[in-house]
Amino acid sequence: VSDDRRIRRALRCYPKAWRDRYGDEFAALLTDTIEGGGRGIRMWWDVARGGFVARVETTGLVGDAAGVERRTKVGTMTAFCAAAVFVVALGFGALAARNWRNFPLDEQGERYGMHTVGAGMSDWAPWMRGAQGIPIAAADAVRIGTWAICAAVVAAFGLVIVAWIRSTPGGDLRARWHRWGHPALAVAGPAVLFRLATLVQHVQRTWLYQDDHWAHRFLGLTWNWWFVALFDVLYLGALVFAMVSLARLARGVSLGRRLRRVLRIDAAATAAAMTFTAGAVIVWVAGLYAQAPDVLRDRLPPNAPTVGGVGGPGEAVPGFGGTAIGLFGSSRVSTMAVIGLVLLLGLALGVIGVRRAASRPRHQLT
């Protein structure tokens, strides 16, 4: 293969916009380098790597090559796609857990632990009970060896976080704390405070007043802490964050420049978080409904078994179905209507965030 042909091939590693701007001079540099004896696998590797980086940067996912508007759009779209992957993975987890009521409790320590959690929260705020769905699905996925599902969930969640940070104007994983720490703190802060409050309630109900094996209590407490904390961040945090962002939007342009930047970050982050949460709720409700059509009622059917002190005839339904019903009423229509409103609000915030970001010159955002 002639050098000219290799150079042409190497240039194809780069995106068209890059080639239009730098293509001729870059080809000249490659020609000079080859004639100067600099050819070799390391040079071609360096060129290929540079092309790959340029292509990824052009998409707007990383780096500053793309404009703020494109970075925000691409980041938000990636968050949507990643959230879709995440909820599909959770949906598979829910399907894997469809027989969870049928397992003998004595042989399923992890399930017993789950329902120790459930017992602790059964009288708590209705939407808190919804968090049981996550540890139950996770425990069953692990129990039946569906590690691929677990890996997909973890990977997709990681992608959501990365895309979320990237979707903020000026967002960069390597950037200073103040660029992305504000939304992260605003989301995590209320969740942590609320978790501390619910922990007291949980300890009171499951640790002190139940005659149970210590290992079950410990397991329940541990699962509760890790998995419900995730629920808190995504659900409660997103709701609180949305209200804060709306309040800031309502204040208009009288805010200082620094605060306006924070506001744009809030809007984009809130849109991503709320959309993710709403999507998770929809898929979870669908998964539960597929398992048992009665799940969208606020009470279990008369033949439902009692598991670990939770469930049984007339008891409230755990899972996101119970969550949504507990929050928004017992009607399927009203539940879906509220979820739809949440989605619309998330999209509106996203549009506002993108427009505001686009209205600012790039150098003012970084």
Add this chain to the structure above:
Amino acid sequence: VENDLDGLGRYAGPATLILSSLAEGAKHGYALTKDVEAFAGVTLRPGTLYAALSRLEAQGFIEAMEDEGRRKPYRLTPGGAAALQAQLAAQRRAAEVGLSRLHGWAPA
């Protein structure tokens, strides 16, 4: 202390070398690589060189001049000179501290 070139991430090092080379005068890509190789002993390969060049141009630290055939020379801008000054001053401070401490160092 952060300065403007730190924002270039992994390309901050190549960017410093490129700006230092351009401080002498405008150069095109191949002349840049040979000059950097001569004064710093570092080989900037084509992909790395143009990744750094494109970032420096986007930041306004360098600017392209009229083409010379297929080659396009670049020159330093006032903003680039200021960024280079800050970067080299920071490196000099670190080097001075390291050298002074090394001067008083003795094997245990």
